[in-house]
Amino acid sequence: MKHLIILGDGMADWHVPALGGKTLLQYADTPAMDWLARNGRNGLLKTVPDGFHPGSEVANSSILGYDQHLVYEGRGPLEAAAIGVELQPGDLALRCNLVCIEGDLLKNHSCGRLETEEGDQLIRFLNEHLATDRIHFYTGVQYRHLLVIRGGNKHLHCTPPHDIPLQPWRDYQIQAEVPEAEETAALLRDLVLRSQELLPTHPLNKERAREGKDMASSIWPWGGGYRPQMVPLTQRFPEIRRGSVITAVDLIRGIGHYAGLRIINVPGATGLSDTNFEGKAQAAIDALRSGDDFVYLHVEASDEAGHDGSIPLKLQTIQDLDHRLIQPILKGLGVLENEELTTNNAQLTINNSSFFTLHSSLGNADGIAIALLPDHPTPCEHRTHTAEPIPFTIYYPGIEPDAVQTFDEDAARAGAYGLLEGDEFIKLFMQ
Ligand SMILES: [Zn+2]
Structure with a gap:
């Protein structure tokens, strides 16, 4: 089985009175994220170990299973x-x-x-x-x-x-x-x-x-x-023979490099809300089709919107991630048929004609496992990162779904995986 991690940087947030007490993930129209949560299994992940600041480098490297006490060397x-x-x-x-x-x-x-x-x-x-x-x-x-x-x-x-x-x-x-x-x-x-x-x-x-x-x-x-003492993922997980990272952010590129991943640069990937969502989706599909077993697809846009303190902009980045990146990937990889998505917002109905309708196989009969998660919350009200556990979902063909119906901070609490920390998430995902 191949593995794809979709990382929406800073997507998690707090309950917002102006949104009727909902979080941004709850308020935004996210049929593809919800499809993954409904058809997969869910949980919460502590991505910032005690004693570390909630930086993206700490959280993303923790998600990949690296013990920060052993590998943390700062951003240089x-x-x-x-x-x-x-x-x-x-x-x-x-x-x-x-x-x-x-x-x-x-x-x-x-x-x-x-x-x-x-x-x-x-x-x-x-x-x-x-x-x-x-x-x-x-x-x-x-x-x-x-x-x-x-x-x-x-x-x-x-x-x-x-x-x-x-x-x-x-x-x-x-x-x-x-x-x-x-x-x-x-x-x-x-x-x-x-x-x-x-x-x-x-x-x-x-x-x-x-x-x-x-x-x-x-x-x-x-x-x-100093150079971090990181064991490449290809050594730790033999099922990863070749992997890649797709990101606009230097720190994540660096983590990918030391983790033994190929760095894929996508034209128009800016790290901002104007990023090339479709191009990044296509790059992930192409990488998985052309022999990669593992792709870490990182999108910075929501984090930047959180730092700006802009709720409308952050909602837009979450919906863009869903409509313009996750949906094309689910369809492009043949995970999802067009009619399977439902939307909770009539103004944001999905334009099926814009999707890739390629259903060719990945060259691997076992299909693909997909994980979706943020690295840390970047609450709009707080305008910087916090260290609270984040929601995650794992989907693969044949997984027995839990009762969770939507992808958000509250729903994930009831997920079958409970609260994970350290390298429990990546070990579970790579099983
Ligand atoms: Zn981050």
């Missing part, structure tokens, strides 16, 4: 993998923002809008002046770049720059958490100071200043760690 190494930098033993990889510092204050964490091409020029400039056989900068995207220190110590206290807008930056310089890390901390503090001397002299920054834009006037390293 994940972003390194996402841009193709292979870390060697002893390499310390840090996210390196280009930030705007004005006087004593950190004006902002992203120096306004910075194009990737501009960031690349500045990163190359920093390498010309600051790189050594131990120190190297790598270009990432826009203001988000990478700094690798060979032989660096990861036990550092760093502050994410988006947490301290308009604060005095000197109060948040990197400190060692253990005496052995003092050399690395001092080296990084020195790099920050030298970047502040160099960057404002670059013609690109002078031009930005003339145009009244924020200068990229300093580096800000944080989120450092």
Whole structure:
């Protein structure tokens, strides 16, 4: 049997008075999600272990069965993998923002809008002046770049720059958490100071200043760690001979890389509500048809809408995931016939003609197992992630359904699987 995980980032939410006390998953029109819940078995999953922050990297890597106490290394190494930098033993990889510092204050964490091409020029400039056989900068995207220190110590206290807008930056310089890390901390503090001397002299920054834009006037390293000690899924689960990850998000790409998955890039996949839902659906279908046994299909849109605090936008992203991604997949993989879906909203009747009507087999008589879940709630009211358990559903041909009829936070409580944690979900799904 092949395996597909459909991950709606941040989809879970709280009960909203303006929606009659319903959650967004309950209020949205989601016939395909409900079909999976009704025909599958359900439960709740604790995706954020105690003691960890509810970040997407923690939750998604937990869903794949990785013990965060053993593998958690921060975002630097994940972003390194996402841009193709292979870390060697002893390499310390840090996210390196280009930030705007004005006087004593950190004006902002992203120096306004910075194009990737501009960031690349500045990163190359920093390498010309600051790189050594131990120190190297790598270009990432826009203001988000990478700094690798060979032989660096990861036990550092760093502050994410988006947490301290308009604060005095000197109060948040990197400190060692253990005496052995003092050399690395001092080296990084020195790099920050030298970047502040160099960057404002670059013609690109002078031009930005003339145009009244924020200068990229300093580096800000944080989120450092080593290459994660992650056993590839292909080793842990022999039924996965080849797998892939489909996502627009660097952190998830990085997790996929260390998990031994192929990274599939879909044109128009933005990580926002305007993402190419249909393209991602088709990419998953194509991957499963062309020999992949396992696909992790991650869609960021709902999380971004939750961070925006926009209930209408988040409802739209949930419905788009259902209508424009899950339905085409169920039909494209031959799981579902057209007439099997019912909708609870007459205004959102399903246009069958838009579906792929391909019913060719996957080349595997056993069919496909599908799991649907968010990684964590991103409640619109809260505008950031929370650590509450999330609902999940597992469907495969021949599964004996439980009594759950809809895919949402409340219904899943009555599911046959109960409350799972650690690697219980992935072991159950891969059985
Ligand atoms: Zn997330």
